[in-house]
Amino acid sequence: MKQVPWPFHILVWYYKQPILGYGVLFVIALCWGLLPHTGEVVVLTVLLTPWLACLLILLNYPFMSGVIKSLRLTLQKRRNHALEHGTIHCFFHKHGQKKKVSGRAKADGFRIAGIHSTKEIREAFAEFLSLNKQEQWKMAISTRCGSMLVIAQGIGIISLLSALIFFGVWQPSPPTIALTLGAQLLLFLGLRYPLGRLLQKHRLLSLDFEDAKILDIKQVDRIPLIENGPVYFVRTHVQSDPTSP
CATH class of the missing domain: 1.20.58 (Methane Monooxygenase Hydroxylase; Chain G, domain 1)
Structure with a gap:
């Protein structure tokens, strides 16, 4: 590099x-x-x-x-942005906030930097999805964003x-x-x-989905000055809520 x-x-x-x-x-x-x-x-x-x-x-x-740019995000990117925030928040809730973790949403998933284990990413992701919508909103809206x-x-x-x-x-x-x-x-x-x-x-952000899952997690190159530690791209599949307009 x-x-x-x-x-x-x-x-x-x-x-x-x-x-x-x-x-x-x-x-x-x-x-x-x-x-x-x-x-x-x-x-x-x-x-x-x-x-x-x-x-x-x-x-x-x-x-x-x-x-x-923030006013022009697609619905898919807003959903992944919420998943990224929720995953990081649940990771901090379990491991503390001493580690420097950051993320960036994409249309097909999100980048996450600073977490050293894909297992920890999956666990935090699953914990966020196990919450009700009200709790998810509390975790998704972040002052660290x-x-x-x-x-x-x-x-x-x-x-x-x-x-x-x-x-x-x-x-x-x-x-x-x-x-x-x-x-x-x-x-x-x-x-x-x-x-x-x-x-x-x-x-x-958007929590307008019925369910979401991780398709795969791959380690990628970090962006200099912006990201720290190992960087992973979490590719997701988000199932739309059929009751939403």
């Missing part, structure tokens, strides 16, 4: 720290808004705002594209980029700047988890 250049390590680390990413954008927006309202600064602001906005959009493109990072950073990016454009064009007073950024900070802290859970339940 080829060695990954160090800039990619920094970018991946940055993408996994939504609080840090939001903090950087917050400081930029604050400094941008508090620039003095002199003629030279106004001209400089008008000239630089589009470039700064483009740079921030490019830097945070994975989050913004992730939000769009990458959608939480996407939602958190997405909220921060959209709100703060809007603030940058607003500050650059209208040059509001310091009290208005404080009120605007304070409101955005409260939205970021208050909405990221509830919105992430809501998005998971209605757009990312």
Whole structure:
């Protein structure tokens, strides 16, 4: 496996720290808004705002594209996403959360990284399916899901980029700047988890199936920087619920 250049390590680390990413954008927006309202600064602001906005959009493109992609998942992928979450949750319930385990859903199954035994994967999968739907939903909706990072950073990016454009064009007073950024900070802290859970339940996950089973489990190559430990692809067969519309 080829060695990954160090800039990619920094970018991946940055993408996994939504609080840090939001903090950087917050400081930029604050400094941008508090620039003095002199003629030279106004001209400089008008000239630089589009470039700064483009740079921030490019830097945070994975989050913004992730939000769009998450709203377009097929039903089959949403079902496997729920099975992946449930399998990982049941594994943690039995073995504890010290191990770093991650997953990624596909149309015909899901990847799971960090579990060293296919037997443990099968046991966790079976345990999840043995639960009733209400218990399955509790386990499937996870704060560990990458959608939480996407939602958190997405909220921060959209709100703060809007603030940058607003500050650059209208040059509001310091009290208005404080009120605007304070409101955005409260939205970021208050909405990221509830919105992430809501998005998971209605757009990312589906328990709309009667039964599911594992067809086979094969070890596959891991994705550098994203996955740790052995990686397996769990190929599934999901039986649709005949009572569902």
